[in-house]
Amino acid sequence: MSAGTPRAVLPPDRRTDESGRPGxxxxxxxxxxxxxxxxVPVPVLHGVELEIRAGEFVAIIGQSGSGKTTLLNLxxxxxxxxxxxxxxxxxxxxxxxxxGLADFRSDEIGFVFQFHYLLDEFSCLENVLMPxxxxxxxxxxxQRARVVGLLRRVGLDAELDKRPGEMSGGQNQRCAIVRAxxxxxxxxxxxxxxxxxxxxxxxEVFALMREMSREQGVAFVMITHDDRLAHxxxxxxxxxxxxxxxxxxxxxxxxxAGTLLGVTSDPTxxxxxxxxx
Amino acid sequence: MTSGRSRAHRRGLGFEIRVATRHxxxxxxxxxxxxxxxxxxxIIVIFVTGLIFGLQQKLTDLLTEAIPHxxxxxADPRPTPLAEVPGAPPGPSSSRLEQLAPQQxxxxxxxxxxxxxxxxxxxxxxxxxxxxxxxVSKGGHAIGVGVVGxxxxxxxxxxxxxxxxxxxxxxxxxxxxxxxxxxLAKDLNLAVGExxxxxxxxxxxxAFTVAGIxxxxxxxxxxxxxxxxxxxxxxxxxxxxxxxxxxxxxxxxDQIADQIMGLVPYEARSWSREFxxxxxxxxxxxxxxxxxxxxxxxxxxxxxxxVLIVSVLQKSKQIGILKAIGARRRQxxxxxxxxxxxxxxxxSTVGATVGTLIVYFLGRIEQPAYRPGQPPEQYFPVxxxxxxxxxxxxxxxxxxxxxxxxPSRRAARLNPVDVMR
Numbered sequence: 001m002s003a004g005t006p007r008a009v010l011p012p013d014r015r016t017d018e019s020g021r022p023g024x025x026x027x028x029x030x031x032x033x034x035x036x037x038x039x040v041p042v043p044v045l046h047g048v049e050l051e052i053r054a055g056e057f058v059a060i061i062g063q064s065g066s067g068k069t070t071l072l073n074l075x076x077x078x079x080x081x082x083x084x085x086x087x088x089x090x091x092x093x094x095x096x097x098x099x100g101l102a103d104f105r106s107d108e109i110g111f112v113f114q115f116h117y118l119l120d121e122f123s124c125l126e127n128v129l130m131p132x133x134x135x136x137x138x139x140x141x142x143q144r145a146r147v148v149g150l151l152r153r154v155g156l157d158a159e160l161d162k163r164p165g166e167m168s169g170g171q172n173q174r175c176a177i178v179r180a181x182x183x184x185x186x187x188x189x190x191x192x193x194x195x196x197x198x199x200x201x202x203x204e205v206f207a208l209m210r211e212m213s214r215e216q217g218v219a220f221v222m223i224t225h226d227d228r229l230a231h232x233x234x235x236x237x238x239x240x241x242x243x244x245x246x247x248x249x250x251x252x253x254x255x256x257a258g259t260l261l262g263v264t265s266d267p268t269x270x271x272x273x274x275x276x277x
Numbered sequence: 278m279t280s281g282r283s284r285a286h287r288r289g290l291g292f293e294i295r296v297a298t299r300h301x302x303x304x305x306x307x308x309x310x311x312x313x314x315x316x317x318x319x320i321i322v323i324f325v326t327g328l329i330f331g332l333q334q335k336l337t338d339l340l341t342e343a344i345p346h347x348x349x350x351x352a353d354p355r356p357t358p359l360a361e362v363p364g365a366p367p368g369p370s371s372s373r374l375e376q377l378a379p380q381q382x383x384x385x386x387x388x389x390x391x392x393x394x395x396x397x398x399x400x401x402x403x404x405x406x407x408x409x410x411x412x413v414s415k416g417g418h419a420i421g422v423g424v425v426g427x428x429x430x431x432x433x434x435x436x437x438x439x440x441x442x443x444x445x446x447x448x449x450x451x452x453x454x455x456x457x458x459x460x461l462a463k464d465l466n467l468a469v470g471e472x473x474x475x476x477x478x479x480x481x482x483x484a485f486t487v488a489g490i491x492x493x494x495x496x497x498x499x500x501x502x503x504x505x506x507x508x509x510x511x512x513x514x515x516x517x518x519x520x521x522x523x524x525x526x527x528x529x530x531d532q533i534a535d536q537i538m539g540l541v542p543y544e545a546r547s548w549s550r551e552f553x554x555x556x557x558x559x560x561x562x563x564x565x566x567x568x569x570x571x572x573x574x575x576x577x578x579x580x581x582x583x584v585l586i587v588s589v590l591q592k593s594k595q596i597g598i599l600k601a602i603g604a605r606r607r608q609x610x611x612x613x614x615x616x617x618x619x620x621x622x623x624x625s626t627v628g629a630t631v632g633t634l635i636v637y638f639l640g641r642i643e644q645p646a647y648r649p650g651q652p653p654e655q656y657f658p659v660x661x662x663x664x665x666x667x668x669x670x671x672x673x674x675x676x677x678x679x680x681x682x683x684p685s686r687r688a689a690r691l692n693p694v695d696v697m698r
Contacts, residue, residue: 073694076601078601078693078694079694098605098606099605099606099607102600102603102604102605102606103603103605105601105602105603106602106603107603111601111602117594117598117601119595119598119599120303120595121299121300121302121303122299130292130599130602131602131603133291133292133295134292134599134602134603134604134608135603136291137289137290137291137292138289138291179602183603
């Protein structure tokens with residue numbers, strides 16, 4: 001797709017195509033392993049297998065230190081696995097060189113971090129245009145119009161020329177979400193995007209991401225510690241002991257209740273706890 | 278978004294220029310500090326080279342105004358080893374010097390010699406001259422002096438005298454007139470219009486009227502008479518004994534002297550071979566100027582490198598973000614190299630302007646001339662040298678960009694995961 005060309009019209013829900021069949025797999029991992037080197041090597045991921053389809057909104061949950069961010073970095077081509085493969089849109093990331101990975105991140109993936117990570121010297125609009133400028137060296141009128149439209153859509157029309165230091169945390173995070181969409185990626189990876197916001201701002205941002213995901217037809221993979229937010233995702237992936245397994249909504253609800261009571265009613269988790277004991 | 282989606286290639290330096298410009302603008306004091314470091318280095322280079330090469334030019338001008346650029350004369354015989362001298366007695370010495378008879382030092386065919394030399398490229402004037410030793414006396418008191426007999430118009434072009442006149446004149450010198458320097462005038466208590474006697478080394482003498490008194494401020498100078506007068510006084514007939522040559526470029530004197538020697542059967546000596554120690558000192562001065570300039574550029578490069586290293590450290594997170602959202606390693610490298618280039622261009626422009634103004638205003642400071650009757654002279658004999666200003670600017674830009682390159686490489690290698698953790 002060339003610069004400034006609008007994305008092809010997508011079905012409202014990309015999890016299925018027009019005939020109701022599941023959408024294409026956009027993220028796939030095969031026996032993905034990551035061990036951090038050091039005096040004492042720290043294994044984090046032990047053979048992660050997952051598939052995420054176009055347009056899905058996926059929440060990744062798990063304890064602190066369980067490897068959620070490591071997994072997200074590997075999916076986003078920010079880090080390289082110790083073993084196994086990450087295949088995005090049919091491209092094995094291991095086949096790309098450093099420039100190829102940079103282009104890949106630019107074209108295929110948008111990032112939203114816990115901290116907004118906007119550039120302090122640039123205005124909200126300039127920050128949002130930055131991925132386009134990196135990719136093409138400049139911005140066309142159509143690209144600018146599209147981005148301004150998105151900023152208006154998320155309620156930042158009065159903040160276009162404000163710098164990050166002049167905006168609230170919620171506004172900055174909304175700006176960061178629009179930046180992630182600037183190059184019209186097929187995938188957005190979000191690492192606790194609401195973690196640094198108060199609950200009201202967090203809910204607003206989450207609702208916005210959900211809306212954007214539907215509107216733009218983007219696969220959204222979000223790490224969260226907020227069970228309420230995770231519960232409204234299309235799928236919930238639990239990362240535990242370096243492995244990923246999918247939780248049904250009922251399992252997640254039971255697990256959340258168990259966590260609140262200090263026990264778990266999740267039969268799988270109970271079985272795992274029993275095995276560990 | 279689908280696999281194989283083709284995107285336009287990255288074009289131009291729009292991103293790099295945008296970020297580098299913003300860094301410089303938002304850098305505030307830090308940017309000004311580095312710009313000032315570059316400017317200071319350029320100012321030092323312009324000032325030092327202006328001062329040293331200005332002084333060098335002044336000294337060279339003083340010397341080459343007092344002596345001809347090339348002097349053509351009959352060569353003195355070289356010492357001959359005794360073993361090659363037939364019938365020489367054996368002894369401890371190994372060679373002997375043959376002195377030429379005075380008449381053998383004459384250049385009889387000087388019109389032909391002058392015409393030949395005049396045709397050599399780079400020669401602008403040829404002046405046939407009689408140069409001898411004589412005595413100037415007044416009231417029985419005689420003082421030895423070098424005597425130059427030459428056409429005043431030609432001589433003015435080779436070693437100007439009128440410029441240094443304290444009293445009287447040199448141009449339009451008559452055959453019974455003489456011009457002497459202030460030292461001789463003081464010793465013999467001479468004034469313009471007074472009569473003196475000039476005696477040659479062969480014993481011939483004649484009376485002359487003092488037409489002018491000059492001062493070059495370089496010790497006792499020659500006494501000047503017309504060419505015909507000197508030829509007659511020293512018994513040379515129509516011959517001369519030296520030919521003075523003036524060149525367009527005094528620094529080609531050695532080369533042109535060699536060329537002249539190939540064309541005429543006489544010795545041609547350049548001013549630089551006559552005064553090798555002087556040239557050596559000039560070279561030492563030039564080396565000093567280059568050393569000071571080099572050190573100031575290196576010091577400035579270190580200052581810039583350290584400021585840019587700090588800048589890279591401060592911006593590591595930003596670099597991580599840019600890489601995470603698609604910036605290539607080369608793009609990050611170029612941002613910081615462009616920052617260095619921006620600093621270099623701003624610093625060298627400011628430095629070149631301020632440095633040139635300093636040299637210009639220093640050059641306008643005057644002191645009274647040490648020679649009586651002369652206009653005030655520069656207190657600092659500085660020169661504005663466009664070539665060295667250009668070199669200073671070029672060297673500062675190269676040094677700054679090199680200084681920026683190392684921290685830029687470090688920035689480009691940063692791993693986004695590490696800096697954003």
